[in-house]
Amino acid sequence: MNSNFRKAIVIGGSKGIGKSIVVNLKKNNFKTISCSRKEIDTSDLTSVVNFTKKNKSSDVLVLNSGGPPPLDFNKINKSDWEKYFNQLFLGFFLLLKHIKINKNGYVFYISSSIIKEPGTGLVISSSLRSAMSSLLKSYSILQAKNNVSVINIAPGPFKTGRVKELVKNIKKFEKTLPTSKIGNPEEIGKFVSFIVKNKIKYISGSTIYFDGNLNKNYL
Numbered sequence: 001m002n003s004n005f006r007k008a009i010v011i012g013g014s015k016g017i018g019k020s021i022v023v024n025l026k027k028n029n030f031k032t033i034s035c036s037r038k039e040i041d042t043s044d045l046t047s048v049v050n051f052t053k054k055n056k057s058s059d060v061l062v063l064n065s066g067g068p069p070p071l072d073f074n075k076i077n078k079s080d081w082e083k084y085f086n087q088l089f090l091g092f093f094l095l096l097k098h099i100k101i102n103k104n105g106y107v108f109y110i111s112s113s114i115i116k117e118p119g120t121g122l123v124i125s126s127s128l129r130s131a132m133s134s135l136l137k138s139y140s141i142l143q144a145k146n147n148v149s150v151i152n153i154a155p156g157p158f159k160t161g162r163v164k165e166l167v168k169n170i171k172k173f174e175k176t177l178p179t180s181k182i183g184n185p186e187e188i189g190k191f192v193s194f195i196v197k198n199k200i201k202y203i204s205g206s207t208i209y210f211d212g213n214l215n216k217n218y219l
């Protein structure tokens with residue numbers, strides 16, 4: 001890692017998990033660009049392309065965005081697929097294609113633990129994030145020669161605005177979880193910052209499940 005290893009871009013960095021990553025990278029003296037939808041809306045490909053014209057390279061890139069609505073299979077329209085395909089897949093592809101990650105850098109992607117166990121209620125989320133996880137794996141192999149580490153962070157329920165959209169009674173919901181607690185976004189912020197600060201390099205092309213043991217599979 002060179003002495004200029006200081007720049008980080010966090011898409012969806014204004015709230016929740018993304019914000020916690022921003023706060024923790026800043027604590028470690030990263031010059032961090034924190035983005036809300038004002039800076040880049042990943043569902044709007046013009047906005048994405050304009051962003052890449054102003055931000056051509058980075059040492060750390062965090063791919064994050066808002067989650068789609070919880071719609072059952074039969075309630076999803078073609079326009080829902082188009083919007084969220086852009087927001088959660090094509091927008092991220094364009095960012096990976098056009099933002100050069102400097103040698104020895106890092107890419108983190110915030111997906112969801114439901115990529116492992118898709119259900120019936122979050123079909124858009126589980127489908128598109130699974131596709132994006134596959135794309136990210138291909139990208140990670142390509143980037144290995146540059147010593148760029150690519151990590152897919154797959155959260156279970158975390159205490160953010162997003163979980164409040166999905167769960168009516170958080171206290172009641174917590175009782176159903178193995179740890180009886182939903183996650184604190186600060187942990188993901190600390191994790192990202194730890195990896196980068198300590199130059200952890202041999203985790204790459206991997207998915208890290210941050211789900212408080214919610215998934216029953218050990219893989």
Ligand SMILES: NC(=O)c1ccc[n+]([C@@H]2O[C@H](COP(=O)([O-])OP(=O)(O)OC[C@H]3O[C@@H](n4cnc5c(N)ncnc54)[C@H](OP(=O)(O)O)[C@@H]3O)[C@@H](O)[C@H]2O)c1
Binds near residue numbers: 036065066067160
């Ligand atoms: N929290 C959970 O329990 C949980 C679990 C699994 C997966 N996830 C996923 O993890 C991601 C982050 O979740 P979170 O809980 O941190 O959500 P959050 O608190 O709602 O924050 C979402 C962030 O994404 C930004 N954003 C929203 N729509 C965007 C768009 N079209 N383009 C670019 N940025 C956009 C928001 O910016 P603004 O300031 O402009 O709103 C905000 O910074 C989401 O995709 C979510 O579905 C969350």
